[in-house]
Amino acid sequence: MNSKENNIRRFLVLGHNTPLDPNFSLNNLPGEGRIDILCRCINSAFFLSHSIRKKVRLYLVLQNKVTIRLEGKELKHLNPDERSTAALIKKALEKRKKVRIREKETTPGIYISERNLEDILKEEKGNILHLHENTQTQLKEIKKEKIVNPFFILSDHKDLTKKEKKIIEKERKVKISISPKILHANHTIIVAHNHLDYIQEK
Amino acid sequence: MNSKENNIRRFLVLGHNTPLDPNFSLNNLPGEGRIDILCRCINSAFFLSHSIRKKVRLYLVLQNKVTIRLEGKELKHLNPDERSTAALIKKALEKRKKVRIREKETTPGIYISERNLEDILKEEKGNILHLHENTQTQLKEIKKEKIVNPFFILSDHKDLTKKEKKIIEKERKVKISISPKILHANHTIIVAHNHLDYIQEK
Numbered sequence: 001m002n003s004k005e006n007n008i009r010r011f012l013v014l015g016h017n018t019p020l021d022p023n024f025s026l027n028n029l030p031g032e033g034r035i036d037i038l039c040r041c042i043n044s045a046f047f048l049s050h051s052i053r054k055k056v057r058l059y060l061v062l063q064n065k066v067t068i069r070l071e072g073k074e075l076k077h078l079n080p081d082e083r084s085t086a087a088l089i090k091k092a093l094e095k096r097k098k099v100r101i102r103e104k105e106t107t108p109g110i111y112i113s114e115r116n117l118e119d120i121l122k123e124e125k126g127n128i129l130h131l132h133e134n135t136q137t138q139l140k141e142i143k144k145e146k147i148v149n150p151f152f153i154l155s156d157h158k159d160l161t162k163k164e165k166k167i168i169e170k171e172r173k174v175k176i177s178i179s180p181k182i183l184h185a186n187h188t189i190i191v192a193h194n195h196l197d198y199i200q201e202k
Numbered sequence: 203m204n205s206k207e208n209n210i211r212r213f214l215v216l217g218h219n220t221p222l223d224p225n226f227s228l229n230n231l232p233g234e235g236r237i238d239i240l241c242r243c244i245n246s247a248f249f250l251s252h253s254i255r256k257k258v259r260l261y262l263v264l265q266n267k268v269t270i271r272l273e274g275k276e277l278k279h280l281n282p283d284e285r286s287t288a289a290l291i292k293k294a295l296e297k298r299k300k301v302r303i304r305e306k307e308t309t310p311g312i313y314i315s316e317r318n319l320e321d322i323l324k325e326e327k328g329n330i331l332h333l334h335e336n337t338q339t340q341l342k343e344i345k346k347e348k349i350v351n352p353f354f355i356l357s358d359h360k361d362l363t364k365k366e367k368k369i370i371e372k373e374r375k376v377k378i379s380i381s382p383k384i385l386h387a388n389h390t391i392i393v394a395h396n397h398l399d400y401i402q403e404k
């Protein structure tokens with residue numbers, strides 16, 4: 001992370017079955033590797049009423065092979081609904097073949113690259129928080145300084161693979177829960193934002 | 203509200219432009235009176251990871267004329283994505299002409315009637331909480347007993363009409379905020395649930 005950036009909130013969502021090519025139907029997002037989940041995560045990460053959260057960066061890591069990065073301060077053409085959001089993912093995947101590790105901007109504020117979880121974690125240092133249901137530590141118990149420029153890792157409807165677990169274990173991360181219930185990833189992002197909105201307003 | 207019901211969470215969302223007839227396209231939900239917003243509110247109200255919140259009742263009041271009620275403990279065929287949820291709304295509206303004040307079940311756990319906000323508030327008594335951005339009182343400051351069987355009122359992307367404001371003013375309601383930011387209705391529902399999940403677990 002660029003050290004000049006302050007109070008940026010970073011989220012990474014692992015999409016385990018998300019297609020890597022753009023030939024999916026916008027009429028059946030749940031049937032297309034649960035793209036609907038990633039669309040709702042995008043909605044949760046960026047939308048305020050009538051505005052976009054500028055200081056948010058979201059990584060969607062697809063099948064641990066391809067990464068789509070969304071940058072709040074640059075985003076354009078993003079609407080809250082799933083279908084139009086999926087169309088932006090489709091557009092990103094259309095440009096996939098032409099890129100490797102180096103990112104390519106596909107629409108304003110949306111980038112694609114052939115990077116995996118390990119690649120991203122090499123770049124994104126700082127307070128890594130693994131959001132997970134099976135843990136006692138609650139987000140609201142974490143000291144304020146531990147959640148400056150937080151980097152939250154979440155999974156879609158699938159559990160982490162062994163490989164992903166191993167990669168995350170290597171990092172100095174805190175495993176936290178944000179609810180006594182088990183929530184969807186997009187709902188988890190909302191709760192995390194809300195907690196940070198309160199403590200960072202003070 | 204049936205007095206035998208305990209700890210049920212009630213939400214009412216006002217859909218100001220939602221169409222009252224079922225001839226809308228599932229391919230353009232934002233263009234169809236922002237049905238996408240109501241679909242996301244349904245998602246937020248009911249979904250936990252791999253389960254449905256049974257003790258939730260959600261009213262969608264369309265153009266202050268038609269009400270769709272969703273009952274957590276009875277719901278079937280509900281999926282998290284917007285499109286399939288909109289198809290359930292469509293199905294409810296298809297059966298609209300045949301009903302009046304009396305409700306008709308259109309799919310399991312979904313009911314339609316020709317009731318407006320006033321009609322609903324006559325039936326749903328108890329702790330009425332109007333979720334609103336322009337207020338100092340925060341949900342987390344509200345005493346626990348004031349949020350037993352809460353009834354939360356929210357609006358879609360539009361402000362309340364004068365008539366709606368007047369109806370709500372008449373009730374003994376508490377005006378509360380759940381964030382220092384202005385949030386979308388579906389995000390607001392998530393934050394409210396999260397607060398209640400913590401205090402009701404204790």
